Amino acid sequence: DAKTTQPTSMDCAEGRAANLPCNHSTISGNEYVYWYRQIHSQGPQYIIHGLKNNETNEMASLIITEDRKSSTLILPHATLRDTAVYYCIVSGSSNTGKLIFGQGTTLQVKP
């Protein structure tokens, strides 16, 4: 079973920041938080991941609460091409750690 809870859908205006929340209250100390997105009929695309510190890359920022029970993915300037299903996943750092997908959040970026 997925270990995360995400809102089913969200809307965001083009050019504005999109903030996607994720609850993972049962996360273990060695589990990372991964974010992937899937555009229709394509394989998932990696966005960002983190353990306990906030992370930023060219695509997004990841804010993880101090207790690690929740996180927020931030797309700073959403574009229409960011419309996709966003998945928050927690997984162990072992070499055979599986990624178990929940239902994700469908983000609709509107003009």
Next chain:
Amino acid sequence: GAVVSQHPSRVICKSGTSVKIECRSLDFQATTMFWYRQFPKQSLMLMATSNEGSKATYEQGVEKDKFLINHASLTLSTLTVTSAHPEDSSFYICSARTGASYGYTFGSGTRLTVV
């Protein structure tokens, strides 16, 4: 870097025939690959984990005799859907653990339609 190539992207087959899907890691060695299935408007469901040189580990409820997985080399894993039926029509996606900082990369998926 860390590209996973999946073929074919689309396949239509007749009921009762078998279909093989290939997943190749192009610029890295993948000791572990994962196979997922996705039905319309649903999330990805993990089917099995394949490890190079050993038998695959299937998730509960996945028929190992129907979905044959072979991971004979560090760059190739295959999924064969045997005696396919219309209910096997789905989007199949492979993934590999890369060892890179981002951990996992996915293939582009295979749309299987059984008629």
